[in-house]
Amino acid sequence: MVGLLAQVIMSEDTFEFELPKVGIIRGVKPRDIEVIGDKIVNVRVRPNPYSNTYTMEQLETAADVAEKFGSGKVHISPRHNLEIPEIKNSMLTEALKQLFASGLQAGGTGTSVRNIFTCSDYCPNKVRSVRELGGMVSELFGDFPLPNKLDISFAACPSGCSRPYNVDIGVVGVAELEVDGDRCIDDCKMCIEACPVEGAITLEGGLNIDSEKCVKCARCAGACSTGAIRVANTAFKVLVGGKEGRSVIFGEEYSGFAGGYEVIEIIDMVIKQYQKLAEEKYRKKYERVGEVIQRLGSLEAFMHN
Numbered sequence: 001m002v003g004l005l006a007q008v009i010m011s012e013d014t015f016e017f018e019l020p021k022v023g024i025i026r027g028v029k030p031r032d033i034e035v036i037g038d039k040i041v042n043v044r045v046r047p048n049p050y051s052n053t054y055t056m057e058q059l060e061t062a063a064d065v066a067e068k069f070g071s072g073k074v075h076i077s078p079r080h081n082l083e084i085p086e087i088k089n090s091m092l093t094e095a096l097k098q099l100f101a102s103g104l105q106a107g108g109t110g111t112s113v114r115n116i117f118t119c120s121d122y123c124p125n126k127v128r129s130v131r132e133l134g135g136m137v138s139e140l141f142g143d144f145p146l147p148n149k150l151d152i153s154f155a156a157c158p159s160g161c162s163r164p165y166n167v168d169i170g171v172v173g174v175a176e177l178e179v180d181g182d183r184c185i186d187d188c189k190m191c192i193e194a195c196p197v198e199g200a201i202t203l204e205g206g207l208n209i210d211s212e213k214c215v216k217c218a219r220c221a222g223a224c225s226t227g228a229i230r231v232a233n234t235a236f237k238v239l240v241g242g243k244e245g246r247s248v249i250f251g252e253e254y255s256g257f258a259g260g261y262e263v264i265e266i267i268d269m270v271i272k273q274y275q276k277l278a279e280e281k282y283r284k285k286y287e288r289v290g291e292v293i294q295r296l297g298s299l300e301a302f303m304h305n
């Protein structure tokens with residue numbers, strides 16, 4: 001997928017950037033690369049394909065570029081892009097070349113599928129890994145042009161550190177539990193201590209999990225040493241239509257237990273429906289996914305219109 005930061009022309013052993021004019025950087029909105037005065041720009045970068053895991057080389061390159069061409073500072077955006085402020089315009093070509101060579105390109109820009117990011121795969125609370133699926137979604141849909149921006153966030157458990165509940169498409173790792181009351185022999189209550197939801201597990205009259213309250217995080221299964229609560233299966237919950245910003249919308253659950261390929265199919269469907277249904281709000285600004293759903297009355301209407 002061609003990046004938005006600049007047109008890159010590749011030849012056998014060299015590449016050149018077709019640089020934008022000062023203040024008008026091709027394909028990038030002013031808020032993504034802002035002109036300060038007329039000689040300095042802010043550059044926001046992220047790995048290509050989209051990811052919020054940076055290699056040491058990329059971090060060292062960003063630090064080097066900030067030191068040599070900017071103000072010596074790097075800001076980490078809420079969506080884990082690196083923002084390198086105050087790069088001198090005369091040095092922009094060199095800065096962009098260095099960033100590009102290390103696998104970085106413009107991050108979170110324009111009206112497209114953007115900011116595809118995951119929570120940490122190193123976390124002990126992980127129910128199901130999201131890194132690989134996030135990478136596949138990035139390869140398949142990253143930078144796909146749309147009427148407005150569309151963010152996709154993956155969290156490996158329902159704690160949702162990567163904020164999957166208020167993005168356009170949120171994907172959350174969840175567990176299906178298997179409960180065997182006969183194995184609950186010592187009434188140790190470790191499961192209740194581990195459970196983040198008050199009242200989801202009760203032991204009076206036998207081990208019971210309230211399916212209405214349970215968020216499928218599997219912490220009880222990890223705490224139970226007798227096998228009375230076990231993980232039978234893991235999958236993903238998919239939420240659609242959330243957004244942050246001046247008005248916040250929480251995504252609505254479209255699927256409670258989808259496999260990896262089903263998640264990709266749902267994302268494909270949401271993107272196609274959004275392309276078809278989004279209307280202009282005002283001054284060439286188009287509705288976000290959640291706003292289309294609100295106008296149509298339901299997620300069901302959005303998905304099957």
Ligand code: SF4
Binds near residue numbers: 123127157159160
């Ligand atoms: S969402 Fe869950 S698995 Fe991911 S970082 Fe947060 S607590 Fe860990």
Ligand code: SF4
Binds near residue numbers: 195216217219
């Ligand atoms: S999976 Fe277990 S720990 Fe998590 S909310 Fe459900 S009952 Fe509680």
Ligand code: SF4
Binds near residue numbers: 183184192223
């Ligand atoms: S942790 Fe296991 S054995 Fe202990 S009370 Fe809970 S279900 Fe029973």
